Structure formats: structure tokens, C-alpha cells
Amino acid sequence: MRHFLHLAYKGTHYSGWQWQPNAVSVQGTIEAALEKMLKKPMKIHGCGRTDAGVHASQYFAHLDIEENWDFDIVERLNRMLPKDIAIFDxxxxxxxxxxxxxxxxxTYDYYIHFRKHPFLSEFSTHYxxxxxxIEKMNAAAQMLTSHRxxxxxxxxxxxxPHTRCLVMAAEIVEINHGAGLRLRITASRFLKGMIRLIVTKLLEVGQGKISVSELDTFIGRQENPDYKVLAPPQGLRLSRVIYPFLDIEPVHGFL
Known part of the structure; x- marks a missing residue:
């Protein structure tokens, strides 16, 4: 029977979500725990790929599993998994x-903090x-919704096959009384490196290196990107995924 795993993970020590040979991935770690618990090969399929070091506070993966167990599968799976992966349901x-x-x-969030802090180093990017x-950066973020x-x-x-996306909302807000920023962006899909490239360009706007209109023109030209500088991965997290048949509030922590 088809099931969805509702989970979250801290991506610091993983090569990303997707299984890779000779690397530790979130997918591979969960599959190994399932196989050990159920004593048969298991395959799970995630809602998307995340890069090395990127986190997910809400993530879904589907799998086919029979409901003939006599134990709490979520509780047992959590005991078997490392502390940086949590299964909610x-x-x-x-x-x-x-x-x-x-x-x-x-929906993805990208966090930036302005003052070095050890508690933030793995979950936010130190600028x-x-x-x-900030006002120009937010104007540039909102401009993204006009592009396809x-x-x-x-x-x-x-x-x-194509690079079209529907960006439904994008906003930059100050957080922690001006000690940091959060970019929140919601779209129908995201391309490889897209959000980290967006953050790089928004920072260029905020620094006065390019204007909002210049960024608008840059996106509109649809040329191959100059991706020599990607914003660091640790500030990025997948924070919400919505389905026609499933809309669950994220399980919030205190960070």
C-alpha cells in the first residue's frame, strides 16, 4: 500500500537527499533503516532533491509498504535513525x-544573519x-513573480526539458529585530541551484552592484547563468510542500 513519510532533516552532514554511490545521503540512510527493520529491500522516493548541506523542516517521501506490522513503525524508525533525521508520520x-x-x-526559506553566532552557523548564512x-532586495524578490x-x-x-516555473510568492523580511533576513519563496517547481542563485543576485541588488531593473532584464534574457558564486547551502531549507490531497502544517522547532 502506498504511504507518504512526513519527515525533516538537518542536511549538514549529508551529500543531499538523493542516494549517491560512495556518499552519505538522507534517502540512503532512511532506506537502510527501513531494510533493517522490515528485513527486506526498501525503496523510497522523495518530493525533490536538496543539495549537500541544505535542510528540510518539512519533506515527504513515498513508499509501498504492507500494514501488517505489530509495532509503532514511526517510533521504531526514529530510534534507528540518526538524530539529524526525524520521522513525524x-x-x-x-x-x-x-x-x-x-x-x-x-516553499523554501533562506536565512541570513549579520553577526557571527555559533548557534546559527549550520542553519543560516553569515553575511x-x-x-x-532591504527595501530594494524585497522589490527584486517580488519582481520574480512576473517571470515564467x-x-x-x-x-x-x-x-x-524546460526551465519554466510559476513563482507564486517571494518576500524578504527582517527577522530577530533586524539581526537577520529571511527570503521565503513559493513556486510550482524549482530548478537546480535556483534559490541559491536568486539569493546571490538579491544580495548584489542589496549591495548596489545591480539594480532591480537590471536583474529583471538579466532574467528576461534567458541566457545561460553565471553560477560561479552560489549562496552557501546552510541557509537554505525546504519548509513546506502542499498536495491537492494533503496539506499539513510543518512541525516547528525553536530555530
Whole structure:
């Protein structure tokens, strides 16, 4: 029977979500725990790929599993998994439901802090540089909703059938009484490296290196991106995924 795993993970020590040979991935770690628990090969399929070092405070993966166990599978799985992966629920769903293809939209958050702090180093990016014009950065973020093709903000545009995305909302707000920033962006899909490239460009706007209109033109030209500088991964987290048949509030921590 098809089920959705509702989970979260801290991506610091993983090569990303997707299984890779000779690397430690979130997918591979969960599959290994499932196989040990159920004593048979198990395959799970995630709602999307995250890069090395990127986190997810809400993530879904689907799997086919029989409901003939006589124990709390979520509790046992959590005991077997490392502390940087948490399973919140195992949700029965309709046959053929797909965590990646059926998602209506996904929301990512990117966090930046201005003062070095050891508690933030793995969950936020420490910005060192000239003061930022937050108002212009937010104007640039909101401008993203007017575009439909993000080839210029895709790390590997020639490796996908198309680079069209519907960005439904994008906003930068100050957090922690001005001690940091959060970019929140919701879209129908995201391209490889897209959000980290967006953050790089928004910082350039905030620093006065480019204007909002210049960024608008850059995206509109749909040229191959210059992705020599990607914003660091640790500030990025997948924070919400919504389906036509499933809309669950994220399980919030205190960070």
C-alpha cells in the first residue's frame, strides 16, 4: 500500500537527499533503516532533491509498504535513525500518489544573519559585507513573480526539458529585530541551484552592484547563468510542500 513519510532533516552532514554511490545521503540512510527493520529491500522516493548541506523542516517521501506490522513503525524508525533525521508520520494515501509529481507547490526559506553566532552557523548564512538595502532586495524578490522562465537562474539549464516555473510568492523580511533576513519563496517547481542563485543576485541588488531593473532584464534574457558564486547551502531549507490531497502544517522547532 502506498504511504507518504512526513519527515525533516538537518542536511549538514549529508551529500543531499538523493542516494549517491560512495556518499552519505538522507534517502540512503532512511532506506537502510527501513531494510533493517522490515528485513527486506526498501525503496523510497522523495518530493525533490536538496543539495549537500541544505535542510528540510518539512519533506515527504513515498513508499509501498504492507500494514501488517505489530509495532509503532514511526517510533521504531526514529530510534534507528540518526538524530539529524526525524520521522513525524507515516500516512496512508491513494495508490499511485507521487510525492514529487503531485506537489502543487513548494516553499523554501533562506536565512541570513549579520553577526557571527555559533548557534546559527549550520542553519543560516553569515553575511559579511556592506550594509544591505532591504527595501530594494524585497522589490527584486517580488519582481520574480512576473517571470515564467528562469533559465538564467538554473545551474544546469540544458539538463532539463524546460526551465519554466510559476513563482507564486517571494518576500524578504527582517527577522530577530533586524539581526537577520529571511527570503521565503513559493513556486510550482524549482530548478537546480535556483534559490541559491536568486539569493546571490538579491544580495548584489542589496549591495548596489545591480539594480532591480537590471536583474529583471538579466532574467528576461534567458541566457545561460553565471553560477560561479552560489549562496552557501546552510541557509537554505525546504519548509513546506502542499498536495491537492494533503496539506499539513510543518512541525516547528525553536530555530
Amino acid at each position: 507515516l500516512i496512508p494515501t491513494k495508490e499511485g500518489a507521487n510525492t514529487q509529481k503531485d506537489a502543487l507547490n513548494r 559579511i559585507g556592506a550594509p544591505l538595502d 522562465d528562469f533559465r538564467a537562474l538554473c545551474k544546469s539549464p540544458d539538463k532539463v
